[in-house]
Amino acid sequence: MTLRFAIGKNTAEGMTHMMCIEGTEGCENPKPCQSELIVLEHGLYGGDPVTKVLLQPLTGRTHQLRVHCSAAGHPIVGDFTYSLKKDSSPYRMMLHAYYLRIPTSKELIEVSAPDPFIPAMDSNWVPQRAVHWLDKVIQELKDKSVRAVEEKREVLPSNGATGTPDKTKDLETKEQRVQYEEWLAEWALE
Numbered sequence: 001m002t003l004r005f006a007i008g009k010n011t012a013e014g015m016t017h018m019m020c021i022e023g024t025e026g027c028e029n030p031k032p033c034q035s036e037l038i039v040l041e042h043g044l045y046g047g048d049p050v051t052k053v054l055l056q057p058l059t060g061r062t063h064q065l066r067v068h069c070s071a072a073g074h075p076i077v078g079d080f081t082y083s084l085k086k087d088s089s090p091y092r093m094m095l096h097a098y099y100l101r102i103p104t105s106k107e108l109i110e111v112s113a114p115d116p117f118i119p120a121m122d123s124n125w126v127p128q129r130a131v132h133w134l135d136k137v138i139q140e141l142k143d144k145s146v147r148a149v150e151e152k153r154e155v156l157p158s159n160g161a162t163g164t165p166d167k168t169k170d171l172e173t174k175e176q177r178v179q180y181e182e183w184l185a186e187w188a189l190e
Helices: 064-071 133-155 168-190
Strands: 002-004 007-010 020-021 027-031 035-046 048-057 101-102 109-113 125-130
Touching: 002 007, 002 064, 007 064, 020 027, 020 064, 035 064, 035 133, 048 064, 048 133
Parallel strands: none
Antiparallel strands: 002 035, 007 020, 007 027, 035 048, 035 125, 101 109
């Protein structure tokens, strides 16, 4: 499922430490963003019904995953801020970076940290029904990413008349790079 909510800074009194979705009173300068959500398991945490999900940000806004989950009506367990101060019982917010993939111009950086949301690590978590297996979903996402990179390398568009490569693809990449750099600069200032 793709979550699509534009996110901006919250200027409402007492809420300036938060982000907000477009249409919310006091939401300043919302920008489009997307996150992928895959349900992994249903279960109980401390006796309350919860759903374990895999979230993949497709853009990079401040608090994006937290805001998207809250906007969808399912704040992250333990997220005191975006549950509007309703969820304060867990010892931490149940948000964990399981796998990070950072492509750079020189190399691909991949980092993984064990899943802490298993009964052996947290006895409050009681799984009841698995929907997708985390390792399998991660592998599918890796494979999909590799295929996309390979397809880009295989396809060299030409302008047809002269047989020379079409510069449109390069321009698209340069435009994307400028946009990424703007996002990074914006993020660094926040």
